[in-house]
Amino acid sequence: MINKYPFATLLSSGVSHVLLKALILLATLAIFIIDTLTYLDIAVAVLYVVVILMGIRLFSQKGLLLMSIASIVLTVFAFFLSHGIDFESSAFARCLVSLAAICITSALAMGNKSFQDALKRQVQILGQTHDAIVLTDLQDKIELWNPGATSLYGWHFDEVKGRSSDDILATQYPSSRAEAKEWLTSHDQWEGELTQIGKDGQPVIVSSRWSLIRDNQGHPTRILITNNDVTDHKQADAALHQAQTELAHAARLSTLGELAASFSHEINQPLASITTTGEASLRWLKRDPPDLVEVSDCMNRIINEARRASEVIKRIRNLARKTEQVHAPLDLQDVVKESLALVERELKAERVIVKTQLKATPVMGDYIQLQQVVINLLLNAIQALASTEQRYRQISIVLSDANPAVCTVNDNGPGLSQEVAGNMFKAFVTTKATGMGMGLSICRSIIDMHGGAIKAQNREEGGASVEFTLPRLEEVSSD
Ligand SMILES: Nc1ncnc2c1ncn2[C@@H]1O[C@H](COP(=O)(O)OP(=O)(O)OP(=O)(O)O)[C@@H](O)[C@H]1O
Numbered sequence: 001m002i003n004k005y006p007f008a009t010l011l012s013s014g015v016s017h018v019l020l021k022a023l024i025l026l027a028t029l030a031i032f033i034i035d036t037l038t039y040l041d042i043a044v045a046v047l048y049v050v051v052i053l054m055g056i057r058l059f060s061q062k063g064l065l066l067m068s069i070a071s072i073v074l075t076v077f078a079f080f081l082s083h084g085i086d087f088e089s090s091a092f093a094r095c096l097v098s099l100a101a102i103c104i105t106s107a108l109a110m111g112n113k114s115f116q117d118a119l120k121r122q123v124q125i126l127g128q129t130h131d132a133i134v135l136t137d138l139q140d141k142i143e144l145w146n147p148g149a150t151s152l153y154g155w156h157f158d159e160v161k162g163r164s165s166d167d168i169l170a171t172q173y174p175s176s177r178a179e180a181k182e183w184l185t186s187h188d189q190w191e192g193e194l195t196q197i198g199k200d201g202q203p204v205i206v207s208s209r210w211s212l213i214r215d216n217q218g219h220p221t222r223i224l225i226t227n228n229d230v231t232d233h234k235q236a237d238a239a240l241h242q243a244q245t246e247l248a249h250a251a252r253l254s255t256l257g258e259l260a261a262s263f264s265h266e267i268n269q270p271l272a273s274i275t276t277t278g279e280a281s282l283r284w285l286k287r288d289p290p291d292l293v294e295v296s297d298c299m300n301r302i303i304n305e306a307r308r309a310s311e312v313i314k315r316i317r318n319l320a321r322k323t324e325q326v327h328a329p330l331d332l333q334d335v336v337k338e339s340l341a342l343v344e345r346e347l348k349a350e351r352v353i354v355k356t357q358l359k360a361t362p363v364m365g366d367y368i369q370l371q372q373v374v375i376n377l378l379l380n381a382i383q384a385l386a387s388t389e390q391r392y393r394q395i396s397i398v399l400s401d402a403n404p405a406v407c408t409v410n411d412n413g414p415g416l417s418q419e420v421a422g423n424m425f426k427a428f429v430t431t432k433a434t435g436m437g438m439g440l441s442i443c444r445s446i447i448d449m450h451g452g453a454i455k456a457q458n459r460e461e462g463g464a465s466v467e468f469t470l471p472r473l474e475e476v477s478s479d
């Protein structure tokens with residue numbers, strides 16, 4: 001049968017308590033009788049010490065105190081019964097020796113008992129924690145395994161005792177065990193995330209903390225491991241990440257819908273030009289003699305226009321792509337330039353002038369998602385400007401390559417309305433009849449995922465200013 005509670009077993013003895021108590025009572029009686037009735041020249045009462053020592057395991061501190069008092073009373077009583085009030089005799093000296101022995105033993109026994117009680121309480125607390133606590137030697141052989149470890153991994157202490165914890169749990173390290181041990185040896189502790197396999201074959205992700213235990217000479221002897229189950233947390237994180245990716249994708253598709261008119265125009269224009277240039281080249285060919293110089297000129301123009309159309313299609317396809325987040329080094333300047341190209345027609349349609357102050361700004365991030373942020377900010381600014389009657393409409397984009405890098409999109413539109421100023425980054429907050437109120441909320445979740453921040457405010461000279469920050473590349477890579 002498997003012992004579920006090795007800790008409790010360590011503390012409780014197999015010997016029946018009732019039997020022991022009866023034995024103690026009998027021994028006490030026997031000592032008292034021998035002490036009272038016999039006239040041996042030895043301090044019989046010293047034997048009470050044995051009884052007190054036997055009581056350490058059975059009685060509480062209070063019980064031990066009572067036992068000691070009883071022993072003292074019985075010793076004194078036996079002396080008066082057998083010797084009367086003869087304080088000059090050697091029997092009285094023996095009585096005093098016995099009393100001294102009983103007092104000293106009692107004091108030591110109670111001290112020992114209080115230490116044992118404290119230890120017992122600590123072990124019980126250790127047994128109750130939900131964390132898995134495992135003690136191994138330096139070769140990873142398991143010496144202790146608390147109930148938390150049993151409920152986390154499904155293995156009982158008896159099954160794993162003396163075996164390698166890494167073998168049993170198929171531990172996967174962030175880099176390697178050797179590296180973790182090297183760090184442990186030099187810092188006396190190590191922390192990291194481990195992926196392990198429980199008895200049921202299910203993976204368990206734990207946040208693991210190791211402490212190196214040293215002996216009195218400072219030599220390492222054991223490793224105390226505390227593992228905290230973060231599997232659910234990790235899965236929730238992954239699900240959230242997945243949901244965010246899906247949402248960002250859905251939002252990109254809806255943005256593409258908004259841009260559909262300009263895309264069809266941008267593709268139609270080169271197609272129309274290809275058709276007319278193709279017809280023209282046919283006419284040059286039909287001449288007698290055919291004018292091949294003009295034909296080749298037309299062909300070049302056709303190739304260029306076809307390239308232009310295919311560029312537009314490529315940009316749309318990239319934006320529509322449903323991809324997992326890909327973090328890679330990129331230049332924020334490229335992101336801004338390409339986003340401007342994508343909304344070029346909207347800008348023209350609303351007669352918006354764009355001013356840029358751009359410079360190379362290396363950051364780490366997902367190109368498509370950051371492009372989505374910039375497009376959202378540009379569309380918001382264009383829509384805000386479109387809602388006004390003003391003639392001069394301007395958007396300015398400024399990139400500062402400080403650390404963190406800052407991208408600011410300013411417009412000279414109506415500015416943020418009181419209604420949304422405090423919560424425009426929340427989902428479904430919109431002042432537009434056809435708006436979903438998702439644009440800025442998605443921008444914020446993307447920027448958050450990139451370790452940056454986004455905020456919006458009104459400009460003193462009128463209009464709105466939305467800026468986001470991103471850690472610069474050097475900062476990210478040096479982490
Ligand atoms: N440049 C800006 N000037 C004035 N108001 C703005 C500006 N940018 C955003 N807002 C305000 O913030 C609100 C929320 O913007 P958000 O982009 O989240 O949603 P939306 O543009 O209304 O809809 P969606 O982007 O989902 O189509 C807008 O409705 C608008 O009131």
Ligand SMILES: [Mg+2]
Pocket residue numbers: 376379380438439440
């Ligand atoms: Mg918007």
